[in-house]
Amino acid sequence: MKLDDVEESRNVEDRRMQSGGGQRLSAGAMMALWPLIRMLLRTKIGWAIIGIGLLAYLAGYNPLSLLSGPSGSAAHQPPSAQERVEADRMKKVLATTEQVWSRIFERYGRHYHPPVMVLYRGSTRSGCGYAQAQMGPFYCPTDRKIYLDLGFFDELSRQLGAPGDFAQAYVLAHEVGHAVQDQLGILDKVHRLQQQALRRGDKTRANHLQIPVELQADCFAGIWAHYTKSRLERGDLQEAINATEKIGDDALQKRAQGYVVPDSFTHGTSKQRMEWFLRGFKSGQLQACDTFR
Structure with missing residues (x-):
């Protein structure tokens, strides 16, 4: 993805040099x-x-980090060259999402409020509770921030088989998609329905209500990609498509345990994730991303 002429987003909170980040x-x-x-x-x-x-x-x-000394937690180690490159790239990708969604919201007479991207290592405190790298990137609607441990990209590439800078950009664009849903009131409506399902003891229903949320975020990521076509390089689109296939619920479960449990799905199958990303990419229209029908 060509980003040389893009200025880094200012909506970034870098906690990578902290230890425990608020534990x-x-x-x-x-x-x-x-x-x-x-x-x-x-x-x-x-x-x-x-x-x-x-x-x-x-x-x-974390005050305890003061006792660990200069050779303590890895969180105190300066970023590697690769990490610096990835961090700078993500700041630029975030800036492109701000440009795209600001224009789209303006078209509908609304104002887009860009989320803050929090970069951290290992663990940190979020408005949604304690954040750990094992959780993967996520958007927290309570504080309207995206939490990202860059180590996830190494897992995405080496363990899940989805390498590439545009695969990484897709991951961030998906989380930004949740921020868009939040501002459109979608997350709040789904959350209320999930709470009703849980009060009835229907966890499967609560899980399945999350699936259209995630697929719509994929579709919104596709919309972002649609409006950044001029920045795509050969192979970029395929990197994103490959990433959607590798992180489908069925693919992840089969990889982890050798079999699939559809009742526990929360993000959709690989096929669904790929199809909705491409739907957003081809149309560039919010109306094309109605995953709740």
């Missing part, structure tokens, strides 16, 4: 810290250190 301190951790805290309370400088630590904790830092 709450357990009672055990507090007990371990108590001797140090008691010593610090004896001096004015100690009070100042405690105050700074408290402010850091409220801002999302």
